[in-house]
Amino acid sequence: MTDRQAAFVQGPRILGLSLQDATLGYGKRAVLSGVNLDVPRGAFVSVTGVSGAGKSTFLRAAAGLLPPLRGSIQRGTRSVAWVPQADSLGALHPVSAMEVAAGASRNTERARAALESLGLKDEVRSRFSRLSGGQRQRVLVARALVIDTDFIVFDEPTSALDDESSALVRAAAARRKAEGATILYATHQPNEVADLETLRLSVAGGGVSLSDAQSALKTP
Amino acid sequence: MSLADFVQLFTWPLLALCGAAIAAPITGAFLVSRGTSFHGIALPQVAACGVAVGFALFPYASRMTWTVAGADDHGHIHGVGDPSHLYLGACATILVIAALVLFEAKRAQSSDGDKSAVVAATFAVASGGSALAAQLSPLGGLHVDALLSGETLSTGPWDAVLLGVVALGTALLTWRTWRRLTLAGLDPDYAVASGGKPRRSNLALHAMTATVVISGSLTVGALPMFALLVIPAMALRRRAGSMAGYLRAAPLLGLMGATLGAGLAFQFDLSMDASVVAGCAIVGLVARLIPRF
Numbered sequence: 001m002t003d004r005q006a007a008f009v010q011g012p013r014i015l016g017l018s019l020q021d022a023t024l025g026y027g028k029r030a031v032l033s034g035v036n037l038d039v040p041r042g043a044f045v046s047v048t049g050v051s052g053a054g055k056s057t058f059l060r061a062a063a064g065l066l067p068p069l070r071g072s073i074q075r076g077t078r079s080v081a082w083v084p085q086a087d088s089l090g091a092l093h094p095v096s097a098m099e100v101a102a103g104a105s106r107n108t109e110r111a112r113a114a115l116e117s118l119g120l121k122d123e124v125r126s127r128f129s130r131l132s133g134g135q136r137q138r139v140l141v142a143r144a145l146v147i148d149t150d151f152i153v154f155d156e157p158t159s160a161l162d163d164e165s166s167a168l169v170r171a172a173a174a175r176r177k178a179e180g181a182t183i184l185y186a187t188h189q190p191n192e193v194a195d196l197e198t199l200r201l202s203v204a205g206g207g208v209s210l211s212d213a214q215s216a217l218k219t220p
Numbered sequence: 221m222s223l224a225d226f227v228q229l230f231t232w233p234l235l236a237l238c239g240a241a242i243a244a245p246i247t248g249a250f251l252v253s254r255g256t257s258f259h260g261i262a263l264p265q266v267a268a269c270g271v272a273v274g275f276a277l278f279p280y281a282s283r284m285t286w287t288v289a290g291a292d293d294h295g296h297i298h299g300v301g302d303p304s305h306l307y308l309g310a311c312a313t314i315l316v317i318a319a320l321v322l323f324e325a326k327r328a329q330s331s332d333g334d335k336s337a338v339v340a341a342t343f344a345v346a347s348g349g350s351a352l353a354a355q356l357s358p359l360g361g362l363h364v365d366a367l368l369s370g371e372t373l374s375t376g377p378w379d380a381v382l383l384g385v386v387a388l389g390t391a392l393l394t395w396r397t398w399r400r401l402t403l404a405g406l407d408p409d410y411a412v413a414s415g416g417k418p419r420r421s422n423l424a425l426h427a428m429t430a431t432v433v434i435s436g437s438l439t440v441g442a443l444p445m446f447a448l449l450v451i452p453a454m455a456l457r458r459r460a461g462s463m464a465g466y467l468r469a470a471p472l473l474g475l476m477g478a479t480l481g482a483g484l485a486f487q488f489d490l491s492m493d494a495s496v497v498a499g500c501a502i503v504g505l506v507a508r509l510i511p512r513f
Binding site: 063089093095 | 252253254255399400402403405406407409410411412413414415416457458460461462463464465466512
């Protein structure tokens with residue numbers, strides 16, 4: 001078993017995500033320390049914080065991409081639908097929107113349906129790198145709808161999108177929430193998901209704090 | 221020489237070339253997509269260096285006393301026992317695997333510029349090593365040079381069978397795993413998060429690359445392998461609208477380049493290896509004019 005595999009433990013099915021006394025960072029550099037939180041299965045967690053506070057570090061750790069330097073991380077599911085920002089993908093690959101949405105799956109019908117649900121019916125066969133930034137981001141969201149998992153991590157999915165595209169992405173997230181998926185949704189504008197969030201996680205000062213969404217909304 | 225005589229004389233080299241022209245562009249398509257085109261240049265040279273080192277070390281490896289005969293009609297010098305292809309393949313394999321391990325280690329640690337510099341430096345060292353080892357070989361540099369440049373007349377049925385098996389294996393592996401191989405290069409984070417094993421995919425691609433490079437360098441020569449690995453894939457990358465189409469078109473263009481190269485060699489009585497490079501370059505330029513697919 002590799003270190004990465006050892007760092008992540010599959011928890012009980014009722015659990016969405018649990019971090020116990022976790023220190024997260026890169027190499028020997030800790031970015032977030034003493035992280036303790038429990039996210040129940042089916043929660044919609046908006047993740048907020050200024051740039052450089054450690055949102056991406058937290059999200060990468062939650063998605064299983066960054067082993068904790070200390071402590072433990074548990075998830076209720078083994079696989080995670082990771083939605084990065086569109087410009088993070090290898091630009092040299094001549095892949096179509098359909099191929100990106102399908103990922104490693106052969107289920108192209110499901111990928112086609114996901115693309116159509118995000119308003120990309122006419123772009124199924126288009127080359128991914130020739131799509132607009134908003135279209136590329138929606139393709140990555142479509143990919144998260146194709147994979148068979150109940151844990152989805154969105155890393156600022158609407159930061160480069162127009163209002164119409166943002167609404168389609170939020171609708172897709174709402175659909176998955178209604179189906180019982182646990183969702184972490186990083187955003188600079190928590191109000192955009194105010195009607196979806198059940199918990200709000202703030203990343204600041206080298207730590208995180210988790211609060212009920214209603215109490216967070218009351219905080220000035 | 222008539223075309224029929226040419227084909228009859230070069231039947232096995234031409235069949236071996238066809239195998240390389242199918243396998244190398246498929247592998248090259250993955251290398252070019254990942255921004256590792258330099259591997260297509262460096263690795264055949266490393267394989268060639270391994271072959272040259274194998275020649276130089278053969279007297280020690282076989283513990284035999286060499287009696288070097290005079291040059292034959294072709295200017296080649298043959299000893300009493302030529303090293304087997306298996307032995308030379310093993311020598312090339314050791315160096316190619318060492319180079320791949322080095323590239324993979326640097327991939328994880330370095331910036332893009334450093335990674336390219338490491339590959340370029342490897343090519344330089346392998347080129348110098350090939351020349352030195354060839355001179356140190358008791359068979360003499362001429363014999364080694366002839367093999368490294370694809371001594372087509374010595375390519376026999378077993379070479380053609382080897383390249384045929386490699387081409388078939390490459391096509392089958394790609395057909396079965398191209399989605400995973402693509403995802404591991406396109407978005408390795410997503411591959412890990414979704415429960416995939418991109419390291420295993422990368423290892424499979426490295427094994428495929430090493431097999432194609434070593435078998436091709438030992439039979440058709442390093443020079444055609446440079447061209448077949450890089451040029452068809454590079455020429456088609458901007459024209460392709462999907463990875464599946466790209467992987468289908470690359471070997472077709474490779475076959476066209478190899479066919480044109482063989483035709484040039486026949487028509488103008490040129491060496492086959494350099495002609496294949498010219499053929500690939502010509503079809504590569506023409507491919508830039510075809511509509512996107």
